[in-house]
Amino acid sequence: MNQTSAQNKDHPLIEVIGLGHGYVMADQTMTVLDDINFRIDYGEFVAIIGPSGSGKSTLMNMLGCLDIANEGTYLLDGQDVKKLSDNKLAKIRNEKIGFIFQQFNLLTKLSAVENVELPLIYRGMSHRERRKNAEESLAKVGLQERMHHRPSELSGGQQQRVAIARAIAGNPPVLLADEPTGALDSKTGVEVMNKMKELNEQGHTIILITHDLSIAEQAKRVIRIQDGKIVEDRGNPA
Amino acid sequence: MMILQSFKMAWKGISGSKIRSFLTMLGIIIGVSSVIALVSVGKGTTSQITSQLEGLGTDLLTVSIMGRGNTTYLTYDEAEALTDLDGVKSVSPVISGSMTAKYGTENTDVSVEGITPAYEDIQDFHVQSGRYILDIDNGYRMKVALIGTETASDLFGTDDPLGQTILLNGSPFKVVGLLESKGTSLTSSNNDKILIPIKTAERVMQSKGVRSMTIQTESPDQVASVKSLIEATLDKKFENADNSYTVFNSQDALDTLNSTTQTLSIALGGIAGISLFVGGIGIMNIMLVSVSERTREIGIRKAIGAKKRNILLQFMIESTLLSGMGGLIGVAIGYGASALVGHYTSMDTSVSLNIVLISFGFSLFIGVVFGVIPANKAAKLRPIYALRTD
Numbered sequence: 184m185n186q187t188s189a190q191n192k193d194h195p196l197i198e199v200i201g202l203g204h205g206y207v208m209a210d211q212t213m214t215v216l217d218d219i220n221f222r223i224d225y226g227e228f229v230a231i232i233g234p235s236g237s238g239k240s241t242l243m244n245m246l247g248c249l250d251i252a253n254e255g256t257y258l259l260d261g262q263d264v265k266k267l268s269d270n271k272l273a274k275i276r277n278e279k280i281g282f283i284f285q286q287f288n289l290l291t292k293l294s295a296v297e298n299v300e301l302p303l304i305y306r307g308m309s310h311r312e313r314r315k316n317a318e319e320s321l322a323k324v325g326l327q328e329r330m331h332h333r334p335s336e337l338s339g340g341q342q343q344r345v346a347i348a349r350a351i352a353g354n355p356p357v358l359l360a361d362e363p364t365g366a367l368d369s370k371t372g373v374e375v376m377n378k379m380k381e382l383n384e385q386g387h388t389i390i391l392i393t394h395d396l397s398i399a400e401q402a403k404r405v406i407r408i409q410d411g412k413i414v415e416d417r418g419n420p421a
Numbered sequence: 422m423m424i425l426q427s428f429k430m431a432w433k434g435i436s437g438s439k440i441r442s443f444l445t446m447l448g449i450i451i452g453v454s455s456v457i458a459l460v461s462v463g464k465g466t467t468s469q470i471t472s473q474l475e476g477l478g479t480d481l482l483t484v485s486i487m488g489r490g491n492t493t494y495l496t497y498d499e500a501e502a503l504t505d506l507d508g509v510k511s512v513s514p515v516i517s518g519s520m521t522a523k524y525g526t527e528n529t530d531v532s533v534e535g536i537t538p539a540y541e542d543i544q545d546f547h548v549q550s551g552r553y554i555l556d557i558d559n560g561y562r563m564k565v566a567l568i569g570t571e572t573a574s575d576l577f578g579t580d581d582p583l584g585q586t587i588l589l590n591g592s593p594f595k596v597v598g599l600l601e602s603k604g605t606s607l608t609s610s611n612n613d614k615i616l617i618p619i620k621t622a623e624r625v626m627q628s629k630g631v632r633s634m635t636i637q638t639e640s641p642d643q644v645a646s647v648k649s650l651i652e653a654t655l656d657k658k659f660e661n662a663d664n665s666y667t668v669f670n671s672q673d674a675l676d677t678l679n680s681t682t683q684t685l686s687i688a689l690g691g692i693a694g695i696s697l698f699v700g701g702i703g704i705m706n707i708m709l710v711s712v713s714e715r716t717r718e719i720g721i722r723k724a725i726g727a728k729k730r731n732i733l734l735q736f737m738i739e740s741t742l743l744s745g746m747g748g749l750i751g752v753a754i755g756y757g758a759s760a761l762v763g764h765y766t767s768m769d770t771s772v773s774l775n776i777v778l779i780s781f782g783f784s785l786f787i788g789v790v791f792g793v794i795p796a797n798k799a800a801k802l803r804p805i806y807a808l809r810t811d
């Protein structure tokens with residue numbers, strides 16, 4: 184199950200040009216992202232690192248099409264997201280992006296397999312195909328035995344693995360992970376990181392956000408941001 | 422496909438908090454069940470009255486004379502003369518009163534009616550044995566009597582009353598006919614009656630003239646014209662005095678009843694509408710709470726690709742499902758209540774399918790209408806905002 188490879192594309196997976204964002208608070212604008220530029224290609228494993236409040240999550244919301252930046256251009260798979268309607272953005276989130284959140288963000292009333300099926304439901308996949316895909320994804324994260332458990336019946340690490348299964352179920356080109364190990368102890372953190380590396384080896388493009396250097400070191404490329412600006416881009420293949 | 426999924430999601434939302442969902446539905450349940458029960462009981466009552474009124478005959482007019490000054494009655498001949506009016510088939514004047522009947526040592530109070538032979542057809546009240554009152558009985562003021570089944574068994578037990586002589590207020594009457602058994606009518610019980618010739622009754626009851634009569638028209642559609650002819654005649658006789666007589670027709674009563682029922686139905690519908698409306702507000706209230714509680718869920722769904730309309734549909738279906746289920750439970754309770762009333766009273770209650778469909782349809786409609794605002798609120802949530810909330 185290889186991802187679409189980079190060779191037959193004439194544009195990078197992600198291209199960010201002069202991205203800027205700010206929030207208006209108490210009459211004054213607070214700049215959170217300032218002139219961000221980078222490209223990420225198919226199959227990369229990128230860590231975005233920076234201190235708390237540096238704008239990492241804000242950037243990830245932009246990359247995940249959950250929000251649109253005030254300034255600059257973001258091209259995802261060659262498409263300018265600023266020009267897309269809400270419905271198109273929802274479709275992109277569904278088909279091109281897999282989210283892995285720090286707080287797992289599973290639906291507590293659904294079982295593991297139902298959570299994993301969710302993106303496929305919104306894609307309009309038939310019940311049988313959906314179930315098959317979801318079970319395969321759960322098998323990949325080693326949780327096929329637990330598929331009928333509710334999130335509350337799973338450990339933190341297991342919940343995050345369910346979230347990973349959900350992110351990869353629809354086979355999106357990009358996996359966006361915002362501090363995926365943030366809520367886990369170091370041992371389960373390592374487990375989850377190993378899973379991420381494995382997925383990268385299988386061809387998934389991974390963008391990982393963290394403020395933990397030891398986690399970032401495991402990525403092939405590290406982008407460091409501080410006060411909304413990129414201060415370092417190490418291991419950039421370009 | 423998406424609809425089915427939305428149903429499943431909505432069902433999960435509802436079944437996830439059963440007590441709350443039930444309480445939310447309660448308004449609709451009460452509204453729908455009370456409409457169905459009240460309307461069916463109302464229908465039962467009116468159909469009972471209607472069938473009794475129809476039993477009185479729609480081609481009959483009942484005339485009661487109160488009179489004016491000293492003229493408080495029509496003479497027997499004046500009453501008989503009404504037969505000559507256009508459209509009148511027959512006239513049955515009646516003098517009624519209450520007397521003590523005695524046979525041997527048995528005593529009983531009976532209602533006695535002085536009648537003419539026309540009574541038999543007009544009241545559809547025949548003898549099962551013996552003979553009826555004849556014109557000749559009236560001509561000679563014969564002391565003969567027809568006797569009701571109940572009175573007969575009171576006085577004679579199992580013996581044959583025919584040919585026996587009874588005393589009515591002391592005067593001897595010969596029993597010439599045993600009346601058939603007939604149920605209670607709206608106005609009186611028929612089985613404890615004694616019928617005697619009207620002219621004889623005038624004497625023994627010391628009541629002069631005719632104050633009450635039943636007039637049969639040639640066909641039911643002549644009732645109105647005959648009624649105005651009679652009114653004209655009586656107006657002339659009593660010089661247009663107010664309240665000197667009344668002419669009653671069972672069709673008039675039916676019409677009054679129908680219009681009363683209609684007013685009642687509208688009032689019931691109004692009350693039901695209000696209670697369903699209140700139920701709808703309850704649903705909206707809970708749905709709004711539910712949307713804020715589930716903000717994060719909505720955020721997650723949107724992040725993984727739910728479109729606005731997916732979220733809208735999910736919450737719309739949830740509110741409609743709530744009200745629809747409430748409606749169904751209400752229909753079931755309404756059926757039960759009306760069956761209970763039918764079982765424990767003499768009323769013949771029946772639930773009309775129309776009312777069931779209307780009230781269930783209205784409850785669905787309420788769910789849709791009051792679901793719009795919360796569902797719209799949910800659909801419009803921005804995903805980043807929704808994800809940050811817990």
Ligand SMILES: Nc1ncnc2c1ncn2[C@@H]1O[C@H](COP(=O)(O)OP(=O)(O)OP(=O)(O)O)[C@@H](O)[C@H]1O
Nearest residue numbers: 206208215233234235236237238239240241242394
């Ligand atoms: N909706 C918002 N309104 C106002 N300010 C915001 C909003 N979202 C983020 N910010 C501000 O933007 C800055 C960057 O926030 P962001 O969440 O991107 O930081 P971060 O790098 O992810 O930090 P952390 O490592 O703690 O998660 C912060 O100063 C934050 O207060």
Ligand SMILES: [Mg+2]
Nearest residue numbers: 239240241361
């Ligand atoms: Mg963050």
